[in-house]
Amino acid sequence: MEIGRRVSICKICGQLANGNHFGVISCRACAAFFRRANVESDTFCALGNCQIHRNGKFYCKKCRLRKCLEVGMDVRKFQHDRDLISTSTSSSTDSEPSGSPKPKRRSQGIPVSLASFLGRPAFILSCEPERACRVKTVIDVTFLVNQAMDVLRNGDTRRYFGRDSLENMALKFRELKKAKPNLKILKVLGLKETMHFWEQGFLSTASWLTHFEEFQQLPLNIKMQVLKIAWILWGRLDKLARTADERRRNSFGQSAYMIGEDVFLDLKDFEVDISWCTNYSKDQLVYYLDCHHDEYFNKIVDLLIDLNPTDIELNYMLIELCLHYAGKKHQGEVLKFTDQLMEGISNNLHDYYQQEQISNYSSRLAKMMKIDNLIRQNLYERLERQEVAKVFNIISVHFSHPDMFCDSGF
Structure with a gap:
């Protein structure tokens, strides 16, 4: 039987993960939630241990944020060198079979220009x-x-x-x-x-x-x-x-x-x-x-x-x-x-x-x-640029x- 790459699970909600976010293997949804969340706010809800993900929906935000912090998510671990264009990312060694070589990060070949350097069109x-x-x-x-x-x-x-x-x-x-x-x-x-x-x-x-x-x-x-x-x-x-x-x-x-x-x-x-x-x-x-x-x-x-x-x-x-x-x-x-x-x-x-x-x-x-x-x-393209000007x-x-x-x- 062919052995493929092991499936990674989000440590917050239990859904399929796609990479390492803020130091934790997680899905994009939980990573985006943590990025938007106010970490300094009260992280405790009345129940204290809600089921975070059920029937395709996320419920208690406070319990979800608490779980993010418990598994080790940290805003200081934000990866500034992540690719801003491609959705494909390099997997961490935690999501690879033991003994597998660490994959190389793909080079996206982003053209060197003032627009790409500043991140503005x-x-x-x-x-x-x-x-x-x-x-x-x-x-x-x-x-x-x-x-x-x-x-x-x-x-x-x-x-x-x-x-x-x-x-x-x-x-x-x-x-x-x-x-x-x-x-x-x-x-x-x-x-x-x-x-x-x-x-x-x-x-x-x-x-x-x-x-x-x-x-x-x-x-x-x-x-x-x-x-x-x-x-x-x-x-x-x-x-x-x-x-x-x-x-x-x-x-x-x-x-x-x-x-x-x-x-x-x-x-x-x-x-x-x-x-x-x-x-x-x-x-x-x-x-x-x-x-x-x-x-x-x-x-x-x-x-x-x-x-x-x-x-x-x-x-x-x-x-x-x-x-x-x-x-x-x-x-x-x-x-x-x-x-x-x-x-x-x-x-x-x-x-x-x-x-x-x-x-x-x-x-x-x-x-x-x-x-x-x-x-x-x-001419029509120049007119469009003229309107922007x-x-x-x-x-x-x-x-x-x-x-x-x-x-x-x-």
């Missing part, structure tokens, strides 16, 4: 009331909004005469992304650089949208609502597409990303200054930072390199990304207009494939939508037009 590492940003610095972007409004109202100074709106937008985009002869590397990203890239992206998106003939026919207030939502997503795909192009040309390595029209950063030699927007340190805000090396960014760049979209395809992706989210965000009249615009642009893409005699383009379209969906997924009052700035930056990470 990453999203509350920054919960320090004395650093909470209750007084906000206001950043006025009225001038930038007015500039964009003038662009949407009057149109771009340069006009293109393509076959349809999709081709006109592709021609404008080709002008915007024209490769610069010498790329500049960014070493530090602070307030000045951040505001410059925001201004560049916001006005470029406005100018690009003016070449969307059907979009230009919308009321100005609807166009501004779409722009305020679209520019961040447009900028994200634009920069990732530029990164894919430069990597394809071997302009820089795998750790570099385009951050502007002619500027890139290398994660191996790069610092971000966030002192202008928060009282917390960078280490405390890793959970919230919009890093350029997360899994989505790397995956999207690889997909773009593999797909190598034409300007027409890339502009379709940009339009779909922007209109889909603007309609979902605002609903109502905006959703009605964005659905109509998207139908027209889809017809433009179909005509393009027909003219290029690409009959089976479903696989390319599926890859394009996969990239857009990854960008949307990343609001709860803990982490960001110390407020914008004159907050609807422009609701999805920017700030």
Whole structure:
């Protein structure tokens, strides 16, 4: 007959035990009870010797506590090095057959991180009331909004005469992304650089949208609502597409990303200054930072390199990304207009494939939508983190037009 490990019994209630707690072989229920109990209280009941466990229930708390103390439970024997995650524990020699070797404690392989060290989830590492940003610095972007409004109202100074709106937008985009002869590397990203890239992206998106003939026919207030939502997503795909192009040309390595029209950063030699927007340190805000090396960014760049979209395809992706989210965000009249615009642009893409005699383009379209969906997924996760940041009052700035930056990470 095979001899297995001997069954351990809780010395307090007589039920199955699972390990050594406070110096005594006991079950988890009795260990948890002793942890919560007030040891200094009166431990005697009127009967003095109650049956502690009966019909699956515990009855007299005082007799149970008295039994815990009698069998040797001691708060000073609390095991601080016990595993906080796994329910499996190493058995003591009292629960092993005589002569059996003492089992080794299992290594749980808990990753070394600030969250595991402090025993707090990453999203509350920054919960320090004395650093909470209750007084906000206001950043006025009225001038930038007015500039964009003038662009949407009057149109771009340069006009293109393509076959349809999709081709006109592709021609404008080709002008915007024209490769610069010498790329500049960014070493530090602070307030000045951040505001410059925001201004560049916001006005470029406005100018690009003016070449969307059907979009230009919308009321100005609807166009501004779409722009305020679209520019961040447009900028994200634009920069990732530029990164894919430069990597394809071997302009820089795998750790570099385009951050502007002619500027890139290398994660191996790069610092971000966030002192202008928060009282917390960078280490405390890793959970919230919009890093350029997360899994989505790397995956999207690889997909773009593999797909190598034409300007027409890339502009379709940009339009779909922007209109889909603007309609979902605002609903109502905006959703009605964005659905109509998207139908027209889809017809433009179909005509393009027909003219290029690409009959089976479903696989390319599926890859394009996969990239857009990854960008949307990343956006939704950033929005969740942004809500947590609001709860803990982490960001110390407020914008004159907050609807422009609701999805920017700030």
